[in-house]
Amino acid sequence: MIEKLFTQLLEWAAGHHDEGRYSPVGILFHWVMAALVIFQLGWGWWMGRQPVGGQMLAAYDLHFAVGVLMLILVIGRLSWRLLAPDLINDADKPGWESWAAHVTHYVFYICLFGLPLSGWAMISATDRTRELETLGFIPWPLLPFQDLSNSQLWAIEAAAEWMHWGLVVTLLLMIPIHAGAALKHHLIDRDDVFHAMLPVVPLRRRKRTRWQRRWRALEKQVARTAKALWRGLLGPKAV
Incomplete structure:
Protein backbone atom coordinates (compact mmCIF):
# COMPACT_ATOMS: atom_id res chain seq x y z
CA MET A 1 0.00 0.00 0.00
CA ILE A 2 2.71 2.48 1.03
CA GLU A 3 4.89 1.45 -1.91
CA LYS A 4 1.99 2.02 -4.30
CA LEU A 5 1.28 5.47 -2.87
CA PHE A 6 4.96 6.36 -3.09
CA THR A 7 5.09 5.22 -6.72
CA GLN A 8 2.01 7.30 -7.53
CA LEU A 9 3.60 10.31 -5.82
CA LEU A 10 6.73 10.01 -7.94
CA GLU A 11 4.64 9.59 -11.10
CA TRP A 12 2.67 12.70 -10.12
CA ALA A 13 5.92 14.66 -9.75
CA ALA A 14 7.21 13.29 -13.06
CA GLY A 15 4.01 14.48 -14.74
CA HIS A 16 4.76 18.06 -13.73
CA HIS A 17 8.32 17.69 -14.96
CA ASP A 18 7.03 16.47 -18.33
CA GLU A 19 5.15 19.78 -18.56
CA GLY A 20 8.39 21.69 -17.97
CA ARG A 21 7.61 22.63 -14.36
CA TYR A 22 8.90 21.62 -10.95
CA SER A 23 6.47 19.65 -8.82
CA PRO A 24 4.32 21.60 -6.32
CA VAL A 25 6.31 19.93 -3.52
CA GLY A 26 9.60 21.24 -4.90
CA ILE A 27 8.10 24.69 -5.51
CA LEU A 28 6.72 24.83 -1.97
CA PHE A 29 10.07 23.84 -0.46
CA HIS A 30 11.87 26.45 -2.58
CA TRP A 31 9.71 29.46 -1.73
CA VAL A 32 9.16 28.61 1.94
CA MET A 33 12.91 28.20 2.38
CA ALA A 34 13.53 31.47 0.51
CA ALA A 35 11.10 33.33 2.79
CA LEU A 36 12.66 31.85 5.93
CA VAL A 37 16.18 32.72 4.76
CA ILE A 38 15.21 36.36 4.16
CA PHE A 39 13.48 36.48 7.55
CA GLN A 40 16.46 34.97 9.36
CA LEU A 41 18.92 37.37 7.76
CA GLY A 42 16.83 40.39 8.67
CA TRP A 43 15.99 39.10 12.14
CA GLY A 44 19.61 38.22 12.86
CA TRP A 45 20.72 41.73 11.88
CA TRP A 46 18.06 43.30 14.13
CA MET A 47 18.73 40.85 16.96
CA GLY A 48 22.42 41.70 17.13
CA ARG A 49 21.58 45.35 17.79
CA GLN A 50 19.35 44.75 20.81
CA PRO A 51 20.56 45.52 24.34
CA VAL A 52 21.37 42.59 26.60
CA GLY A 53 18.24 41.46 28.42
CA GLY A 54 14.99 39.59 28.12
CA GLN A 55 14.14 41.01 24.70
CA MET A 56 17.42 39.80 23.23
CA LEU A 57 16.95 36.32 24.75
CA ALA A 58 13.45 36.11 23.27
CA ALA A 59 14.83 37.19 19.90
CA TYR A 60 17.53 34.50 20.07
CA ASP A 61 14.91 31.88 20.97
CA LEU A 62 12.86 32.77 17.89
CA HIS A 63 15.97 32.84 15.71
CA PHE A 64 16.94 29.37 16.92
CA ALA A 65 13.40 27.98 16.52
CA VAL A 66 13.20 29.17 12.91
CA GLY A 67 16.70 27.81 12.31
CA VAL A 68 15.65 24.34 13.49
CA LEU A 69 12.60 24.55 11.24
CA MET A 70 14.90 25.41 8.33
CA LEU A 71 17.10 22.41 9.15
CA ILE A 72 14.07 20.11 9.07
CA LEU A 73 12.86 21.64 5.80
CA VAL A 74 16.24 21.42 4.06
CA ILE A 75 16.49 17.75 5.03
CA GLY A 76 13.03 17.25 3.53
CA ARG A 77 13.94 19.24 0.42
CA LEU A 78 17.13 17.27 -0.17
CA SER A 79 15.28 13.98 0.40
CA TRP A 80 12.61 14.98 -2.11
CA ARG A 81 15.27 16.02 -4.63
CA LEU A 82 17.03 12.66 -4.28
CA LEU A 83 13.86 10.56 -4.45
CA ALA A 84 11.76 12.38 -7.04
CA PRO A 85 12.92 12.63 -10.66
CA ASP A 86 14.62 15.95 -11.25
CA LEU A 87 13.47 18.43 -13.86
CA ILE A 88 15.71 18.89 -16.90
CA ASN A 89 15.32 22.33 -18.46
CA ASP A 90 17.34 25.00 -20.24
CA ALA A 91 19.57 25.47 -17.18
CA ASP A 92 21.04 22.01 -17.88
CA LYS A 93 22.43 22.90 -21.29
CA PRO A 94 26.16 22.15 -21.60
CA GLY A 95 28.38 25.09 -20.76
CA TRP A 96 29.72 27.19 -17.94
CA GLU A 97 26.28 28.45 -16.90
CA SER A 98 25.07 24.92 -16.15
CA TRP A 99 28.24 24.25 -14.17
CA ALA A 100 27.81 27.51 -12.24
CA ALA A 101 24.16 26.68 -11.49
CA HIS A 102 25.10 23.32 -9.97
CA VAL A 103 27.90 24.88 -7.89
CA THR A 104 25.46 27.54 -6.65
CA HIS A 105 22.99 24.89 -5.52
CA TYR A 106 25.70 22.97 -3.68
CA VAL A 107 26.81 26.15 -1.90
CA PHE A 108 23.20 26.88 -0.92
CA TYR A 109 22.87 23.41 0.60
CA ILE A 110 26.10 23.90 2.55
CA CYS A 111 24.76 27.20 3.92
CA LEU A 112 21.30 25.86 4.70
CA PHE A 113 22.74 22.90 6.60
CA GLY A 114 25.68 24.73 8.15
CA LEU A 115 23.86 27.76 9.53
CA PRO A 116 21.37 25.95 11.81
CA LEU A 117 23.99 23.38 12.83
CA SER A 118 26.54 26.04 13.77
CA GLY A 119 23.88 27.99 15.67
CA TRP A 120 22.90 24.82 17.51
CA ALA A 121 26.55 24.23 18.40
CA MET A 122 26.96 27.80 19.70
CA ILE A 123 23.98 27.51 22.03
CA SER A 124 24.97 24.03 23.19
CA ALA A 125 28.51 25.19 24.02
CA THR A 126 27.60 28.40 25.87
CA ASP A 127 24.52 27.59 27.95
CA ARG A 128 24.01 24.02 29.19
CA THR A 129 20.98 24.98 31.32
CA ARG A 130 18.68 26.25 28.58
CA GLU A 131 15.67 24.27 27.43
CA LEU A 132 15.38 24.63 23.69
CA GLU A 133 12.16 24.49 21.70
CA THR A 134 11.17 24.72 18.09
CA LEU A 135 7.81 25.90 16.77
CA GLY A 136 7.15 27.12 20.30
CA PHE A 137 6.22 23.77 21.81
CA ILE A 138 8.47 20.95 20.51
CA PRO A 139 11.46 20.29 22.84
CA TRP A 140 14.84 20.26 21.14
CA PRO A 141 17.93 18.75 22.79
CA LEU A 142 21.32 20.35 23.25
CA LEU A 143 24.30 18.75 21.55
CA PRO A 144 26.14 16.24 23.80
CA PHE A 145 28.89 18.55 25.04
CA GLN A 146 28.30 17.91 28.75
CA ASP A 147 31.57 16.02 29.29
CA LEU A 148 33.79 18.65 27.68
CA SER A 149 35.93 21.11 29.60
CA ASN A 150 35.30 24.84 29.60
CA SER A 151 38.24 25.47 27.29
CA GLN A 152 36.90 22.94 24.81
CA LEU A 153 33.43 24.49 24.98
CA TRP A 154 34.85 27.95 24.32
CA ALA A 155 36.82 26.60 21.37
CA ILE A 156 33.68 25.01 19.91
CA GLU A 157 31.69 28.20 20.46
CA ALA A 158 34.36 30.34 18.76
CA ALA A 159 34.67 27.99 15.77
CA ALA A 160 30.88 27.72 15.40
CA GLU A 161 30.52 31.51 15.56
CA TRP A 162 33.12 32.04 12.84
CA MET A 163 31.45 29.36 10.73
CA HIS A 164 28.04 30.97 11.27
CA TRP A 165 29.18 34.42 10.20
CA GLY A 166 31.13 33.04 7.26
CA LEU A 167 28.06 31.20 5.99
CA VAL A 168 25.91 34.31 6.46
CA VAL A 169 28.31 36.32 4.29
CA THR A 170 28.35 33.51 1.72
CA LEU A 171 24.56 33.44 1.66
CA LEU A 172 24.40 37.21 1.21
CA LEU A 173 26.66 36.84 -1.83
CA MET A 174 24.82 33.86 -3.30
CA ILE A 175 21.29 35.29 -3.11
CA PRO A 176 21.82 38.13 -5.65
CA ILE A 177 23.80 35.75 -7.89
CA HIS A 178 20.96 33.22 -7.83
CA ALA A 179 18.24 35.84 -8.32
CA GLY A 180 20.22 37.56 -11.08
CA ALA A 181 20.69 34.27 -12.93
CA ALA A 182 16.95 33.55 -12.70
CA LEU A 183 16.12 37.00 -14.09
CA LYS A 184 18.66 36.52 -16.89
CA HIS A 185 16.93 33.29 -17.91
CA HIS A 186 13.56 35.07 -17.87
CA LEU A 187 14.37 38.46 -19.39
CA ILE A 188 17.34 37.79 -21.69
CA ASP A 189 17.39 34.09 -22.56
CA ARG A 190 13.57 33.89 -22.63
CA ASP A 191 13.61 30.24 -21.58
CA ASP A 192 11.54 28.20 -19.11
CA VAL A 193 13.87 28.14 -16.09
CA PHE A 194 12.31 30.95 -14.03
CA HIS A 195 8.74 30.11 -15.01
CA ALA A 196 9.23 26.46 -14.01
CA MET A 197 9.65 27.45 -10.33
CA LEU A 198 6.72 29.87 -10.13
CA PRO A 199 3.60 28.66 -8.29
CA VAL A 200 0.55 28.09 -10.46
CA VAL A 201 -2.19 30.39 -9.19
CA PRO A 202 -5.59 29.94 -10.84
CA LEU A 203 -6.87 33.23 -12.16
CA ARG A 204 -10.15 34.32 -10.66
CA ARG A 205 -12.50 36.02 -13.07
CA ARG A 206 -12.89 39.59 -11.97
CA LYS A 207 -16.34 41.15 -11.91
Whole structure:
Protein backbone atom coordinates (compact mmCIF):
# COMPACT_ATOMS: atom_id res chain seq x y z
CA MET A 1 0.00 0.00 0.00
CA ILE A 2 2.71 2.48 1.03
CA GLU A 3 4.89 1.45 -1.91
CA LYS A 4 1.99 2.02 -4.30
CA LEU A 5 1.28 5.47 -2.87
CA PHE A 6 4.96 6.36 -3.09
CA THR A 7 5.09 5.22 -6.72
CA GLN A 8 2.01 7.30 -7.53
CA LEU A 9 3.60 10.31 -5.82
CA LEU A 10 6.73 10.01 -7.94
CA GLU A 11 4.64 9.59 -11.10
CA TRP A 12 2.67 12.70 -10.12
CA ALA A 13 5.92 14.66 -9.75
CA ALA A 14 7.21 13.29 -13.06
CA GLY A 15 4.01 14.48 -14.74
CA HIS A 16 4.76 18.06 -13.73
CA HIS A 17 8.32 17.69 -14.96
CA ASP A 18 7.03 16.47 -18.33
CA GLU A 19 5.15 19.78 -18.56
CA GLY A 20 8.39 21.69 -17.97
CA ARG A 21 7.61 22.63 -14.36
CA TYR A 22 8.90 21.62 -10.95
CA SER A 23 6.47 19.65 -8.82
CA PRO A 24 4.32 21.60 -6.32
CA VAL A 25 6.31 19.93 -3.52
CA GLY A 26 9.60 21.24 -4.90
CA ILE A 27 8.10 24.69 -5.51
CA LEU A 28 6.72 24.83 -1.97
CA PHE A 29 10.07 23.84 -0.46
CA HIS A 30 11.87 26.45 -2.58
CA TRP A 31 9.71 29.46 -1.73
CA VAL A 32 9.16 28.61 1.94
CA MET A 33 12.91 28.20 2.38
CA ALA A 34 13.53 31.47 0.51
CA ALA A 35 11.10 33.33 2.79
CA LEU A 36 12.66 31.85 5.93
CA VAL A 37 16.18 32.72 4.76
CA ILE A 38 15.21 36.36 4.16
CA PHE A 39 13.48 36.48 7.55
CA GLN A 40 16.46 34.97 9.36
CA LEU A 41 18.92 37.37 7.76
CA GLY A 42 16.83 40.39 8.67
CA TRP A 43 15.99 39.10 12.14
CA GLY A 44 19.61 38.22 12.86
CA TRP A 45 20.72 41.73 11.88
CA TRP A 46 18.06 43.30 14.13
CA MET A 47 18.73 40.85 16.96
CA GLY A 48 22.42 41.70 17.13
CA ARG A 49 21.58 45.35 17.79
CA GLN A 50 19.35 44.75 20.81
CA PRO A 51 20.56 45.52 24.34
CA VAL A 52 21.37 42.59 26.60
CA GLY A 53 18.24 41.46 28.42
CA GLY A 54 14.99 39.59 28.12
CA GLN A 55 14.14 41.01 24.70
CA MET A 56 17.42 39.80 23.23
CA LEU A 57 16.95 36.32 24.75
CA ALA A 58 13.45 36.11 23.27
CA ALA A 59 14.83 37.19 19.90
CA TYR A 60 17.53 34.50 20.07
CA ASP A 61 14.91 31.88 20.97
CA LEU A 62 12.86 32.77 17.89
CA HIS A 63 15.97 32.84 15.71
CA PHE A 64 16.94 29.37 16.92
CA ALA A 65 13.40 27.98 16.52
CA VAL A 66 13.20 29.17 12.91
CA GLY A 67 16.70 27.81 12.31
CA VAL A 68 15.65 24.34 13.49
CA LEU A 69 12.60 24.55 11.24
CA MET A 70 14.90 25.41 8.33
CA LEU A 71 17.10 22.41 9.15
CA ILE A 72 14.07 20.11 9.07
CA LEU A 73 12.86 21.64 5.80
CA VAL A 74 16.24 21.42 4.06
CA ILE A 75 16.49 17.75 5.03
CA GLY A 76 13.03 17.25 3.53
CA ARG A 77 13.94 19.24 0.42
CA LEU A 78 17.13 17.27 -0.17
CA SER A 79 15.28 13.98 0.40
CA TRP A 80 12.61 14.98 -2.11
CA ARG A 81 15.27 16.02 -4.63
CA LEU A 82 17.03 12.66 -4.28
CA LEU A 83 13.86 10.56 -4.45
CA ALA A 84 11.76 12.38 -7.04
CA PRO A 85 12.92 12.63 -10.66
CA ASP A 86 14.62 15.95 -11.25
CA LEU A 87 13.47 18.43 -13.86
CA ILE A 88 15.71 18.89 -16.90
CA ASN A 89 15.32 22.33 -18.46
CA ASP A 90 17.34 25.00 -20.24
CA ALA A 91 19.57 25.47 -17.18
CA ASP A 92 21.04 22.01 -17.88
CA LYS A 93 22.43 22.90 -21.29
CA PRO A 94 26.16 22.15 -21.60
CA GLY A 95 28.38 25.09 -20.76
CA TRP A 96 29.72 27.19 -17.94
CA GLU A 97 26.28 28.45 -16.90
CA SER A 98 25.07 24.92 -16.15
CA TRP A 99 28.24 24.25 -14.17
CA ALA A 100 27.81 27.51 -12.24
CA ALA A 101 24.16 26.68 -11.49
CA HIS A 102 25.10 23.32 -9.97
CA VAL A 103 27.90 24.88 -7.89
CA THR A 104 25.46 27.54 -6.65
CA HIS A 105 22.99 24.89 -5.52
CA TYR A 106 25.70 22.97 -3.68
CA VAL A 107 26.81 26.15 -1.90
CA PHE A 108 23.20 26.88 -0.92
CA TYR A 109 22.87 23.41 0.60
CA ILE A 110 26.10 23.90 2.55
CA CYS A 111 24.76 27.20 3.92
CA LEU A 112 21.30 25.86 4.70
CA PHE A 113 22.74 22.90 6.60
CA GLY A 114 25.68 24.73 8.15
CA LEU A 115 23.86 27.76 9.53
CA PRO A 116 21.37 25.95 11.81
CA LEU A 117 23.99 23.38 12.83
CA SER A 118 26.54 26.04 13.77
CA GLY A 119 23.88 27.99 15.67
CA TRP A 120 22.90 24.82 17.51
CA ALA A 121 26.55 24.23 18.40
CA MET A 122 26.96 27.80 19.70
CA ILE A 123 23.98 27.51 22.03
CA SER A 124 24.97 24.03 23.19
CA ALA A 125 28.51 25.19 24.02
CA THR A 126 27.60 28.40 25.87
CA ASP A 127 24.52 27.59 27.95
CA ARG A 128 24.01 24.02 29.19
CA THR A 129 20.98 24.98 31.32
CA ARG A 130 18.68 26.25 28.58
CA GLU A 131 15.67 24.27 27.43
CA LEU A 132 15.38 24.63 23.69
CA GLU A 133 12.16 24.49 21.70
CA THR A 134 11.17 24.72 18.09
CA LEU A 135 7.81 25.90 16.77
CA GLY A 136 7.15 27.12 20.30
CA PHE A 137 6.22 23.77 21.81
CA ILE A 138 8.47 20.95 20.51
CA PRO A 139 11.46 20.29 22.84
CA TRP A 140 14.84 20.26 21.14
CA PRO A 141 17.93 18.75 22.79
CA LEU A 142 21.32 20.35 23.25
CA LEU A 143 24.30 18.75 21.55
CA PRO A 144 26.14 16.24 23.80
CA PHE A 145 28.89 18.55 25.04
CA GLN A 146 28.30 17.91 28.75
CA ASP A 147 31.57 16.02 29.29
CA LEU A 148 33.79 18.65 27.68
CA SER A 149 35.93 21.11 29.60
CA ASN A 150 35.30 24.84 29.60
CA SER A 151 38.24 25.47 27.29
CA GLN A 152 36.90 22.94 24.81
CA LEU A 153 33.43 24.49 24.98
CA TRP A 154 34.85 27.95 24.32
CA ALA A 155 36.82 26.60 21.37
CA ILE A 156 33.68 25.01 19.91
CA GLU A 157 31.69 28.20 20.46
CA ALA A 158 34.36 30.34 18.76
CA ALA A 159 34.67 27.99 15.77
CA ALA A 160 30.88 27.72 15.40
CA GLU A 161 30.52 31.51 15.56
CA TRP A 162 33.12 32.04 12.84
CA MET A 163 31.45 29.36 10.73
CA HIS A 164 28.04 30.97 11.27
CA TRP A 165 29.18 34.42 10.20
CA GLY A 166 31.13 33.04 7.26
CA LEU A 167 28.06 31.20 5.99
CA VAL A 168 25.91 34.31 6.46
CA VAL A 169 28.31 36.32 4.29
CA THR A 170 28.35 33.51 1.72
CA LEU A 171 24.56 33.44 1.66
CA LEU A 172 24.40 37.21 1.21
CA LEU A 173 26.66 36.84 -1.83
CA MET A 174 24.82 33.86 -3.30
CA ILE A 175 21.29 35.29 -3.11
CA PRO A 176 21.82 38.13 -5.65
CA ILE A 177 23.80 35.75 -7.89
CA HIS A 178 20.96 33.22 -7.83
CA ALA A 179 18.24 35.84 -8.32
CA GLY A 180 20.22 37.56 -11.08
CA ALA A 181 20.69 34.27 -12.93
CA ALA A 182 16.95 33.55 -12.70
CA LEU A 183 16.12 37.00 -14.09
CA LYS A 184 18.66 36.52 -16.89
CA HIS A 185 16.93 33.29 -17.91
CA HIS A 186 13.56 35.07 -17.87
CA LEU A 187 14.37 38.46 -19.39
CA ILE A 188 17.34 37.79 -21.69
CA ASP A 189 17.39 34.09 -22.56
CA ARG A 190 13.57 33.89 -22.63
CA ASP A 191 13.61 30.24 -21.58
CA ASP A 192 11.54 28.20 -19.11
CA VAL A 193 13.87 28.14 -16.09
CA PHE A 194 12.31 30.95 -14.03
CA HIS A 195 8.74 30.11 -15.01
CA ALA A 196 9.23 26.46 -14.01
CA MET A 197 9.65 27.45 -10.33
CA LEU A 198 6.72 29.87 -10.13
CA PRO A 199 3.60 28.66 -8.29
CA VAL A 200 0.55 28.09 -10.46
CA VAL A 201 -2.19 30.39 -9.19
CA PRO A 202 -5.59 29.94 -10.84
CA LEU A 203 -6.87 33.23 -12.16
CA ARG A 204 -10.15 34.32 -10.66
CA ARG A 205 -12.50 36.02 -13.07
CA ARG A 206 -12.89 39.59 -11.97
CA LYS A 207 -16.34 41.15 -11.91
CA ARG A 208 -16.56 44.17 -14.17
CA THR A 209 -17.52 47.51 -12.70
CA ARG A 210 -20.47 49.52 -14.00
CA TRP A 211 -18.22 51.76 -16.10
CA GLN A 212 -16.37 48.76 -17.51
CA ARG A 213 -19.69 47.20 -18.52
CA ARG A 214 -20.79 50.44 -20.19
CA TRP A 215 -17.47 50.76 -22.02
CA ARG A 216 -17.71 47.15 -23.20
CA ALA A 217 -21.26 47.75 -24.46
CA LEU A 218 -20.06 50.85 -26.31
CA GLU A 219 -17.23 48.85 -27.90
CA LYS A 220 -19.71 46.24 -29.11
CA GLN A 221 -22.02 48.93 -30.51
CA VAL A 222 -19.16 50.59 -32.38
CA ALA A 223 -18.08 47.20 -33.75
CA ARG A 224 -21.62 46.44 -34.97
CA THR A 225 -21.93 49.88 -36.59
CA ALA A 226 -18.56 49.53 -38.32
CA LYS A 227 -19.51 46.07 -39.55
CA ALA A 228 -22.82 47.36 -40.95
CA LEU A 229 -21.08 50.24 -42.73
CA TRP A 230 -18.53 47.83 -44.17
CA ARG A 231 -21.28 45.63 -45.54
CA GLY A 232 -23.17 48.61 -46.93
CA LEU A 233 -20.15 50.04 -48.72
CA LEU A 234 -18.52 46.89 -50.08
CA GLY A 235 -21.39 44.45 -50.19
CA PRO A 236 -22.13 41.25 -48.25
CA LYS A 237 -19.14 39.39 -49.73
CA ALA A 238 -16.72 41.81 -48.08
CA VAL A 239 -17.31 40.29 -44.64
